[in-house]
Amino acid sequence: MALIEREHLLSDLAETYASAAEGQGGVALVDGGVASGKTRLVSAVAEVAVGDGALVLTAACSVAESMIPLGVVGQLFHSLRAQTTSTDHLPLLRRDTGPAMDPGSTTLRHADAQLLEDVCQVLLDVAADRPLVVVVDDVQFADSLSLQALLYLQRRIRFARVLLVLSGCVGARPEAAAFRAELTRQPHCRHLRLLPLSPEGVGLLLAERIRPETARRLAASAHAVSGGNPMLVHALLDDALTGADGDVAPTVGESFVQTALACLHRSDPRLLDVARALAVVGPAASAGLVAGLVGLCAATTRQVLGALAEAGLTQGHTYHHPAVRAAVLDDCPPQTQAALRSRAARLLHEDGASAAEVTAHLVGAGEPAGPWATPVLVAAAGEAVAGGAVRHAVDCLELALRSTADARERAAVEAALVRVHWRGDPEAVPRHLSSLAEAGRAGLLDEADTLLLARSLAWQGRHDEAAQALARVGDVTGHPDPDLGADHLATRGWLRHCHPHGGDGPGDPGRDAAVDRAEEVLQRARPGDSLLVSVWHALRVLIRAAQLDRAAEWCEKLAEEAEAHEITSWRAVLSDVRAAVALCRGDLAAAERHARDALATMPPAAWGVAVGSPLAHLVLACTMTGQLAGAQAALREPTPAAMRQSLFWPQYLHARGVYYDAVDRRHAAVADFQATGQLVVGWGADDPGTLPWRVDLARLYVRMGRPDQARKLVTEHLALPGGDAPRAKGMGLRALAAAYAPKQRQVMLREAMDLLHASGDRHELAHVFADLSQTGHALGEFGRAKMMGAHALQLAEGCHAELLRRRLKPSDDTIEAGVTGAKDGLASLTDAERRVVNLAARGHTNREIGDRLFITVSTVEQHLTRAYRKLKISTRTELVHIDPPKGARGARRRRAPVGPPSGDKETTMRSDRT
16 A cells, blocks of 8 residues: 555655664654654564664653553553564663653753663664664653653764654654754754645555546545645545445545544544544633643644644534534533533633623533623523523523522523513423412512512412512502513403402403404514413403404414524413414314314413413313313313413313203303303303304203293393494304294294304304204204204305204215216306306395395296206205305395384394394
8 A cells, every 4th residue: 555645755655764774873753633644654663674684672752651651661662572582681670760850950860770771781882783764653642751851862872773763743842842952953864844745646545446537526525624644635535435335425434534533542642632622622722721721822723723634624613514513512521521611711701702602611510600700601591592592591591590509590581480480381381380479479579570479479379479579569650661561551451350259350352453453462462472362361351342354364373483583472362362363263173173272382281360261172172073072181181270260261161061051061161151140240241142152052951941041041141242242242142033933933033044154153153054944944944954964064064163063964975966067067057047056055035035135936937947957956955065055145134123013922122232
């Protein structure tokens, strides 16, 4: 194997040997970087000498043996004994050697000086018979006394047949530097320097193992990664070779990083120390910082940095490849790495580095720092939160908490930690509340942190402590912080929601004003920066005001931002609001999905008393979709006892009552609905749109044979503020209709159909169609009843209302026959025929169609006859499968007053409430 770009050095060594063999003794100092090929070069000249009949003695130095006196000399004499029969040198090997010099002295002891003279004489005597080559590899690690022996020898071989070949980084250690200075000033010393391979040299080295054209193509990239270190070039090939055809690409793998580590461990220990410092600090390292980390002077640090670059590991203060840096870090003992990081943090801080840069090392060390570090860690946490790095922010604040003993500073840090936990890990909030509450009682928290504490305590159901914390804030009117007043108002509202009987306070303004205020809150909202409870309340206001589209739009916008910044609490709450919107729209599958997402994003334990909301939505969605086992499982989820004191409890009770009704546990359902009513009425939170407990209870009463009580409940429902909203009124009329005879029932149901279509609640609309179908059967209108049933079935299937679908699904599937062909005939209908078919499909009689279109009944019949022929159908009921209803657009707008016929003993309802 050729000595690439080393041939001239081998020639120089061969010439030096030739001169020594003729009696002109000399010294060859072979110097170079780690793994630069020094050992291979001196081995080559040793082979030349052996071939010429010379005696070659070898010794290899190491860090482990650098403290053994005359360790190198001992190796040389063992080599001599192995190759000769002479025993003259044995007394030298057995002689006891102490320290090379007396303590405090700069000269050798007399006994040691005599020993070195004897050593040299033995070697000179050997050289009298034949040329002698003494090879010492890695001489920088030789013990002090052996270095003195080598100097003794080089001063006595000027006219002897002796060649002294020394290889290594002889300037790396102080002792070796002095040795080098003494060695090279002698005229018969030749200094040979091995430089890293050039890109062309790397190409030649690659060509020894792979195809020449491939070697030329890869030479530049391989040189960039290896720095021209031959050993690293071979390691690259070991990682890259993929097959016998030699097709490779430069690959930094296990072989390369292990070789790089071997280069560091076999060299001067200071190279490893500096390499570790560079790995810890990273690209921001400077020579001054590295010197401070490893405790070296500036000159020595620059020398070691040069040695690392010459070894092909670094360029400037940066590793050639990140895998090597990672390997050096991984190889560094944890305690050493922690100490380096701690020192780096302090040095960077003193040098004016950014909080983020300093904190990266403090957190990496993981050990409490001094008081100076706490404000730095808090500042870095704020920057991390702004950048979405919530986990790092938590690490910073937890370390800050462990790094300070000041009570006020600890309280501020813990409050900041609670804020960050609300973003990324709400489940961790409770473990900080007791200590934070104690700090609040001691007066160590400012107003903003006290309000945070109050909201967090209320979330966990610790109502009394929350109220006490809020009371400590007092009147914030005129406070210099403009946001504090809004925070105070939002906190008071949240406490009322979590504990409505815990105190009085201003309620919501009028509906329109409340919607305007909610929109203002949402327009200013930014996930993570705004109060979550304010946003949640604002979205609930929009839902109560039947502003479902606006609520959905805001959820979409805010959820995108929360997702982008990974803000867990916001994502969970917005999913819960989406579930509420989906339920109001009758989109049961979406409601279930969003409710499950809410509980998966933030586990039930993290919801505190608010867990009643997503659980209630999940129970309702599962019940309506026929997943009764899923609803039962949700009801088995443990809930905090404090939830019973919050407005989430009646929400939960109402959902449970709906489930009990579905499984025919009527008395349990009645109890839950009644308890719901008592709570919301007593707490001033009665809302007919979002919590229609009277409607559900009225339906139950009808089935239990108590229509009078049902009518009374619905009357109250419709009279409440918000009871005239389309969805609330539509649900009320449907429940009221069930309490009357079929003829009156039909009128109410048709108005409910219009209202529910306008509200967009497909689930309730499906039930209205089902009720109209039943009413039609009761009145003998079987064709219309069948058509209404088909409408109900289609809506039930579309919104996944499985319970209703099972009740409506016809046993005769022949209704589907020919539908596909009939739909194909729609294109052949005239505009007049299409208008008639559209109204007929929605259940209107021929006379009603004529009145709406201003044509005669005969003309209606003619249009229908031609349409049936084109659509290839024979009955009016089949129209519903051809043109599915989108609601009740064709229903009549004029309605008779709702209520019993004149003369009925029941109290009539006011027409403006129907």
